[in-house]
Amino acid sequence: MCRLFALTSEEPQSPMMAVRALDVMREGHDGSGVGLFLSDLGGPLGEMKGAPILSGIFSNEGMKRLDQFMIGIGFMTKYKMSIKIPKSPPPGVPKRDVYLIRAYEYPETWEGLSQEELDYRLLMTRLQLRQMGEEGGDMIIYSFWPDVIMLKELGDPLTVAEYLQLDRKELQARVIMAQGRQNTNYAINLYACHPFFLQGIASMTNGENTAFVPIREFLSSRGFPGYMGYQSDSEVFTHILHFTLHRLGLGIEAYKHIITPLQDEDLKGHPQEGLLKTLKQSCRRLIIDGPNCVIGCLPDKSLFMVQDRKKLRPGVVGGRPGLYAFSSEICGLDATIPQRNKNEDFQPMHLDTALVDSERLEVKICSQMDSLPLPH
Amino acid sequence: MLSNGFTTPSSLSVKDLPWQIRWEKDKCSLCGRCAAVCPVHTLELGVFRKRLVSTPDLSQPTPDSPPATVYQTYQGIRQKTDPAYACVGCATCSLVCPNDCIMPFRTDETDKFRFHVNRGGQARNRGGRRNAPDAAQGGLLDQIKFPRISMLTDPALDAGRHEFELRSLLGRILPPEESLKFFHEQGWTPPVREIYPLMIGGMSFGALSPNMWEGIQMGVSYLNEEMGMPVRICTGEGGCPPRLLRSRFLKYVILQIASGYFGWDEIIHALPHMKEDPCAVEIKYGQGAKPGDGGLLMWYKVNKLIAAIRGVPAGVSLPSPPTHQTKYSIEEAVAKMIQSMYMAWGFRVPVYPKISGTSTALAVLNNLTRNPYAGALAIDGEDGGTGAAYAVSMDHMGHPIASNLRDCYLNLVKLGRQNEIPLIAGGGAGKNGKLAANAAALIMLGASVVQTGKYIMQAAAGCVGSEADRCNICNIGLCPKGITSQDSRIYRRLDPEKVAERVVDVYLSFDTELKKIVAPLGRSTSLPIGMSDALAINDKAAAERLDIDYVV
Ligand code: SF4
Ligand code: SF4
Ligand code: SF4
Numbered sequence: 001m002c003r004l005f006a007l008t009s010e011e012p013q014s015p016m017m018a019v020r021a022l023d024v025m026r027e028g029h030d031g032s033g034v035g036l037f038l039s040d041l042g043g044p045l046g047e048m049k050g051a052p053i054l055s056g057i058f059s060n061e062g063m064k065r066l067d068q069f070m071i072g073i074g075f076m077t078k079y080k081m082s083i084k085i086p087k088s089p090p091p092g093v094p095k096r097d098v099y100l101i102r103a104y105e106y107p108e109t110w111e112g113l114s115q116e117e118l119d120y121r122l123l124m125t126r127l128q129l130r131q132m133g134e135e136g137g138d139m140i141i142y143s144f145w146p147d148v149i150m151l152k153e154l155g156d157p158l159t160v161a162e163y164l165q166l167d168r169k170e171l172q173a174r175v176i177m178a179q180g181r182q183n184t185n186y187a188i189n190l191y192a193c194h195p196f197f198l199q200g201i202a203s204m205t206n207g208e209n210t211a212f213v214p215i216r217e218f219l220s221s222r223g224f225p226g227y228m229g230y231q232s233d234s235e236v237f238t239h240i241l242h243f244t245l246h247r248l249g250l251g252i253e254a255y256k257h258i259i260t261p262l263q264d265e266d267l268k269g270h271p272q273e274g275l276l277k278t279l280k281q282s283c284r285r286l287i288i289d290g291p292n293c294v295i296g297c298l299p300d301k302s303l304f305m306v307q308d309r310k311k312l313r314p315g316v317v318g319g320r321p322g323l324y325a326f327s328s329e330i331c332g333l334d335a336t337i338p339q340r341n342k343n344e345d346f347q348p349m350h351l352d353t354a355l356v357d358s359e360r361l362e363v364k365i366c367s368q369m370d371s372l373p374l375p376h
Numbered sequence: 377m378l379s380n381g382f383t384t385p386s387s388l389s390v391k392d393l394p395w396q397i398r399w400e401k402d403k404c405s406l407c408g409r410c411a412a413v414c415p416v417h418t419l420e421l422g423v424f425r426k427r428l429v430s431t432p433d434l435s436q437p438t439p440d441s442p443p444a445t446v447y448q449t450y451q452g453i454r455q456k457t458d459p460a461y462a463c464v465g466c467a468t469c470s471l472v473c474p475n476d477c478i479m480p481f482r483t484d485e486t487d488k489f490r491f492h493v494n495r496g497g498q499a500r501n502r503g504g505r506r507n508a509p510d511a512a513q514g515g516l517l518d519q520i521k522f523p524r525i526s527m528l529t530d531p532a533l534d535a536g537r538h539e540f541e542l543r544s545l546l547g548r549i550l551p552p553e554e555s556l557k558f559f560h561e562q563g564w565t566p567p568v569r570e571i572y573p574l575m576i577g578g579m580s581f582g583a584l585s586p587n588m589w590e591g592i593q594m595g596v597s598y599l600n601e602e603m604g605m606p607v608r609i610c611t612g613e614g615g616c617p618p619r620l621l622r623s624r625f626l627k628y629v630i631l632q633i634a635s636g637y638f639g640w641d642e643i644i645h646a647l648p649h650m651k652e653d654p655c656a657v658e659i660k661y662g663q664g665a666k667p668g669d670g671g672l673l674m675w676y677k678v679n680k681l682i683a684a685i686r687g688v689p690a691g692v693s694l695p696s697p698p699t700h701q702t703k704y705s706i707e708e709a710v711a712k713m714i715q716s717m718y719m720a721w722g723f724r725v726p727v728y729p730k731i732s733g734t735s736t737a738l739a740v741l742n743n744l745t746r747n748p749y750a751g752a753l754a755i756d757g758e759d760g761g762t763g764a765a766y767a768v769s770m771d772h773m774g775h776p777i778a779s780n781l782r783d784c785y786l787n788l789v790k791l792g793r794q795n796e797i798p799l800i801a802g803g804g805a806g807k808n809g810k811l812a813a814n815a816a817a818l819i820m821l822g823a824s825v826v827q828t829g830k831y832i833m834q835a836a837a838g839c840v841g842s843e844a845d846r847c848n849i850c851n852i853g854l855c856p857k858g859i860t861s862q863d864s865r866i867y868r869r870l871d872p873e874k875v876a877e878r879v880v881d882v883y884l885s886f887d888t889e890l891k892k893i894v895a896p897l898g899r900s901t902s903l904p905i906g907m908s909d910a911l912a913i914n915d916k917a918a919a920e921r922l923d924i925d926y927v928v
Binding site: 208210211212213214217218221222223243247248249260263264274275278279281282283284285286287288289290291308309310 | 533550554570791793795898899901908
């Protein structure tokens with residue numbers, strides 16, 4: 001089973017903090033890959049909050065095509081982070097030409113666009129690049145979004161991190177999500193690696209979503225270009241969250257009600273029985289199944305953890321004001337934040353959503369039995 | 377016939393009949409029960425003449441030595457060979473025989489009877505089923521396997537211990553955005569019922585005997601009220617007994633309206649007195665067993681009670697027209713009918729059409745997706761049963777359910793409306809006794825609800841119909857088990873309480889089996905509608921057609 005670790009910290013932290021936690025939990029992953037999501041960035045990239053950052057892996061040929069394409073649209077490079085990689089990669093890690101992390105200046109013609117339109121165009125640009133990359137086999141695109149860096153590579157997490165010298169100032173971030181992969185399908189497609197990302201929303205999961213096919217069919221038929229990919233059954237968790245926030249206009253508290261709705265006996269007597277019933281019925285196609293622990297990051301940089309309806313996976317949240325971590329195993333949390341009040345560790349159960357917002361003062365717990373705050 | 381006599385074209389020997397009676401003289405006590413009970417009067421008292429050769433004492437021949445040949449007679453049971461009385465293999469004779477000395481056997485070759493069941497120019501009529509047991513002829517559902525077993529990555533669930541929510545929705549479900557919007561604006565949203573995914577399909581009061589009907593209704597009420605299983609039953613076309621209409625149990629009932637509108641006078645009159653809304657209204661446009669035919673209740677079965685409920689004179693055959701007479705086009709008819717049915721109950725009751733499986737089902741479905749009131753689409757495949765139909769309709773008309781359903785579901789997926797119009801699949805589920813596996817396969821192919829009828833008759837009431845043209849005399853009111861008879865001398869054989877018990881047995885065991893299927897697939901939080909990745913079949917063409925895995 002894959003291992004998950006996420007942290008949110010007042011002070012920017014090195015991604016190595018999360019990678020080391022994965023290493024502590026290494027019994028549970030086979031070192032076949034690592035995925036990182038960094039946001040609320042420190043370093044120079046943190047200073048250019050609005051500028052979209054492109055993350056991906058490119059061949060030299062791909063780089064040429066990228067530049068041509070981006071210039072064609074009018075994107076100007078604002079900041080380039082170069083990762084100098086040693087000549088030969090360690091065993092298990094493929095040889096790549098360029099790991100790209102690059103911030104852009106928006107095209108002049110995009111000025112004055114609404115936020116929604118801007119977000120849409122960023123998404124479409126990423127999807128176009130991804131498609132070009134799939135055709136040419138020369139680029140893999142992870143994200144193209146302000147204040148977000150993503151990196152995924154095959155190989156043992158610690159080895160990859162050292163090889164790419166991730167312990168550097170430019171990569172420090174206040175929100176870090178990391179996954180150590182347990183290979184469940186032999187030919188590894190990097191697009192199948194967690195975390196998944198869509199328009200400011202990221203999530204990673206360990207487990208298996210047995211309701212994957214009907215959910216994929218539902219999402220793909222929404223007519224939204226971002227609902228695509230699905231090389232992994234876990235990608236739908238990100239997209240369901242996106243659907244909940246963007247299409248339904250609901251908050252994170254509603255997410256559990258979408259993926260694992262209350263049973264009827266519990267619905268009766270809930271302060272919002274009518275609303276929840278409506279949600280349960282109309283979003284029935286988004287109900288997940290199987291053992292799943294989901295850790296995710298919202299556009300406002302809150303981190304959260306939820307479990308499947310039967311809570312078939314472990315998962316813990318703990319820390320101290322200013323630094324909290326979400327971990328699929330307690331040993332990961334212990335290794336990263338040994339100085340904390342362990343009595344306050346929280347393991348979300350089948351009805352809970354555990355949330356640490358960007359204030360990082362406490363772990364907020366909301367239960368599905370609670371009244372659901374509605375946006376006005 | 378004498379060896380030098382004449383034959384008529386329809387002179388058949390016992391060998392030519394589909395069912396042959398073996399009777400054992402040694403054991404028979406000549407009680408006559410078998411002949412009395414035989415629904416088609418096949419059995420009659422036979423007087424057999426037998427020649428014995430007796431050898432006289434040749435040593436002392438006398439003039440009064442007995443003759444060398446003596447004739448004796450004995451009585452026994454004889455099978456008529458007149459096609460009008462041909463044995464139907466029901467084995468009721470065996471059931472009543474105290475000495476186990478009589479039993480029907482299927483002929484070992486294609487019978488000749490089939491060429492003679494049209495005397496007087498009357499094509500063969502029967503009830504029951506299509507009589508196609510083998511895979512090639514539609515046992516496809518039995519061939520579907522569920523190979524996606526949760527193993528290492530995913531501990532399989534425990535069907536006995538874990539919590540399962542295996543419910544389905546009946547009624548039009550709006551897309552999430554829309555339903556939230558209507559919720560906030562407090563606008564009208566289509567009524568939706570949460571029901572158990574196995575529904576008892578339309579078998580009318582009239583087709584079924586009062587005892588059978590009562591038994592099933594009692595079983596369904598028990599399941600709802602004592603077992604917490606929201607099982608629903610469709611009335612079929614024939615109305616509903618007045619007391620049921622005015623009782624709280626009406627909410628478990630789906631009222632069917634079909635082209636004869638039988639029983640609807642009574643229903644309309646009962647409207648002001650109804651304590652509960654019915655679960656739904658099913659508008660029958662077609663039936664899988666006999667597409668293109670309306671319902672048919674033959675005169676034998678139209679007694680006073682049936683006549684009163686249906687609002688017709690007793691003792692006349694009641695054929696429903698093949699189509700609704702108001703129908704100009706299905707869109708128009710469906711739209712109008714749906715509208716008026718909604719109005720009758722103040723837009724609180726889901727209304728949906730039922731069609732027979734057809735290669736034009738997609739056109740119907742596409743119309744329904746544009747009609748915001750259509751509450752579901754029920755498709756009845758060719759393996760559905762019926763109380764009465766022409767044999768040719770049953771044997772040759774219609775469309776198998778699996779591919780019809782799959783096409784419709786995938787079409788809805790293309791439109792992004794899967795499960796918004798729930799698909800109700802029927803016709804053949806459990807025809808070889810594997811109800812749960814068949815139903816699960818249909819659900820994973822895209823059905824929200826599965827309808828069953830024949831299985832209930834067999835399991836809950838002991839119908840002896842099989843896929844080998846056994847019995848199938850449901851049409852003439854002589855059902856040996858009292859299931860489809862309106863003759864109180866016959867249907868008193870069936871104890872409604874016992875039927876109710878068996879209905880409960882069937883549902884409880886079905887529920888266990890369904891869990892035993894979905895648990896290893898890692899599903900428990902919701903009904904796995906459209907989970908086609910769990911399905912496979914070892915027939916390449918079928919796999920391709922259904923868009924599921926091919927396994928060998
Ligand atoms: S099997 Fe049925 S139809 Fe045949 S002789 Fe016996 S009772 Fe009559
Ligand atoms: S019921 Fe049995 S014992 Fe009685 S007459 Fe018929 S065959 Fe003979
Ligand atoms: S037992 Fe009754 S219901 Fe069953 S096939 Fe015979 S006549 Fe029909």
